[in-house]
Amino acid sequence: MTDTVAGLLDEIADIGRDPARGGYSRPVHSDAEHTLREWFRGHAARRGLDVRTDHNGTIWAWHAPSGSRDGAAVTGSHLDSVPGGGAYDGPLGIASALVAFDQLAARGVGGTRAIAVFGEEEGSRFGVACLGSRLATGAITPERALALKDTDGLTYAEVAARSGLDPERMGPDPDAIARMKAFVELHVEQGRGLVDLGRPVGVATSILGHGRWRISIQGEGNHAGTTLMADRRDPMVAAGRLIAAVRDLARAEPGARATVGRLQPVPGGTNVIASTVDVWLDVRHPDDTVTASLVARIGEEAAELATDEGCTATLTEESLSGTVDFDAALRDRLSAHLGDAPQLPTGAGHDAGVLAGRVPTAMLFTRNPTGVSHAPEELCEDADAEAGAAALADGLELLAADPPTVPTAPDTDTTGGCPLV
Ligand SMILES: [Zn+2]
Numbered sequence: 001m002t003d004t005v006a007g008l009l010d011e012i013a014d015i016g017r018d019p020a021r022g023g024y025s026r027p028v029h030s031d032a033e034h035t036l037r038e039w040f041r042g043h044a045a046r047r048g049l050d051v052r053t054d055h056n057g058t059i060w061a062w063h064a065p066s067g068s069r070d071g072a073a074v075t076g077s078h079l080d081s082v083p084g085g086g087a088y089d090g091p092l093g094i095a096s097a098l099v100a101f102d103q104l105a106a107r108g109v110g111g112t113r114a115i116a117v118f119g120e121e122e123g124s125r126f127g128v129a130c131l132g133s134r135l136a137t138g139a140i141t142p143e144r145a146l147a148l149k150d151t152d153g154l155t156y157a158e159v160a161a162r163s164g165l166d167p168e169r170m171g172p173d174p175d176a177i178a179r180m181k182a183f184v185e186l187h188v189e190q191g192r193g194l195v196d197l198g199r200p201v202g203v204a205t206s207i208l209g210h211g212r213w214r215i216s217i218q219g220e221g222n223h224a225g226t227t228l229m230a231d232r233r234d235p236m237v238a239a240g241r242l243i244a245a246v247r248d249l250a251r252a253e254p255g256a257r258a259t260v261g262r263l264q265p266v267p268g269g270t271n272v273i274a275s276t277v278d279v280w281l282d283v284r285h286p287d288d289t290v291t292a293s294l295v296a297r298i299g300e301e302a303a304e305l306a307t308d309e310g311c312t313a314t315l316t317e318e319s320l321s322g323t324v325d326f327d328a329a330l331r332d333r334l335s336a337h338l339g340d341a342p343q344l345p346t347g348a349g350h351d352a353g354v355l356a357g358r359v360p361t362a363m364l365f366t367r368n369p370t371g372v373s374h375a376p377e378e379l380c381e382d383a384d385a386e387a388g389a390a391a392l393a394d395g396l397e398l399l400a401a402d403p404p405t406v407p408t409a410p411d412t413d414t415t416g417g418c419p420l421v
Contacts, residue, residue, distance in 0.1 A: 086378025
C-alpha cells in the first residue's frame with residue numbers, strides 16, 4: 001500500500017460535513033459515522049487484516065500471523081465527532097494507524113497487532129464520553145449505558161440495535177483488555193504545545209481530570225404573551241445567570257476550566273416560556289478534589305439562582321474521569337525512541353485515558369498549527385501527519401519487540417471511573 005495519511009483523510013473529506021456549523025458532525029451511529037466505519041473496514045480488509053465488530057460496537061482490525069490474538073500491540077482512536085468538529089480529531093489516529101501498519105508490513109515487523117475504532121468517544125450524542133472503552137473496561141455498566149438518551153429521545157439500546165448490535169450482549173470485555181500488551185493512541189494535539197516547541201510529534205504525559213454534569217432547572221412552562229413578568233417561573237433566566245456564575249467561579253480557581261457548551265430548553269419554542277432547561281457542564285482540573293469542590297459550589301449556586309426565579313435545580317453527574325498520568329517509563333522510552341520527542345500534558349479526554357489503568361498505554365500527538373480543536377479550524381499539516389504515522393510505526397515496533405509490563409489496576413479507579421455506576 002502506498003497510502004498517505006493526507007490521502008486517506010481526503011477520501012472522507014466530504015462525509016458528515018455540517019453546513020450549518022462548518023466542519024463535521026459525525027455522531028456515533030449516524031449515517032456519516034457508519035459511512036466512515038465502512039471506509040475503515042474496506043481499507044483494513046484490503047490490507048489483509050481480519051476485521052471484526054465486537055459486542056460493544058468497537059471495530060478491531062487484526063494482524064495476527066500466528067493465529068493468536070494474545071499479546072497484541074494495539075493502536076486506535078475514533079471516527080465520531082463533536083457537532084461542527086474538525087477533520088482530524090479521531091480520523092487522524094485511524095488514518096495514521098493504517099499507514100503505520102503499512103510501514104510495519106514493509107519493514108517485516110512480525111507479531112500480533114490491531115487497530116481499534118471505539119464508538120461515542122466524544123459523547124456528543126449520548127452525553128458520556130469514551131462510551132466504547134468505558135463499556136469494555138467496566139467503567140460504565142451496560143444498564144446505564146443502554147438507558148442513555150440522545151436529543152431525539154432515542155436510547156443507546158435502540159440506536160445500537162438499529163445499527164445491528166445486540167444490546168443484551170454489551171458490557172465488560174476482559175478478554176479484549178487482556179489481549180492488549182500495549183495501547184498507543186495517536187491524536188492531533190488540541191493545543192499549541194508542539195507549535196511553541198517547534199516539533200511535529202510529541203508524547204503525552206497526562207490527561208487532565210474531567211467530568212460532565214447535567215444541571216436540570218425546573219420552572220413552569222407558559223405563554224410568552226399572556227404570562228406577566230411578575231408571574232413567571234422561567235428556568236431560562238436562571239440558566240443564563242448560572243452560565244455567567246460558572247465562568248466566575250472557575251476563574252477564581254487557578255487551573256480550573258469550566259464550560260457550559262450545551263443548553264436544552266424544553267420545549268424550546270420562541271413564544272414559549274420553557275418548563276425545564278438542562279444546562280450541560282464540563283469541569284476540568286488537575287486535582288480531582290478541586291474539581292469536586294468546584295462542582296459542589298456550582299451546584300449550590302445553581303440552587304440559589306433557581307430559587308430566585310421560582311424554580312428548582314438538580315445536579316446529576318453524567319461522567320467523571322480522574323487525572324491520568326501515563327506510565328512514566330513507557331513514555332520516556334517512546335520519547336527517546338522517537339528522537340527525544342517532547343512530552344506534554346493535555347486537557348482533552350481520550351479512550352487512552354480510560355484504558356491506561358488496565359493496559360500499558362501511551363499517546364502520541366501531532367502538531368496543530370492553529371491550536372484549535374472541536375472546531376473547523378483544527379489543523380494538521382500533511383508533513384506532520386506523515387511524521388506522526390511514522391512515529392506511530394516506530395512506537396509499535398518498539399513495543400512489539402520489548403513490551404512494557406502490565407500495570408496493576410489502581411485501588412481506586414481514577415482512569416475513567418464513573419462513581420454513579
Ligand atoms: Zn479525539
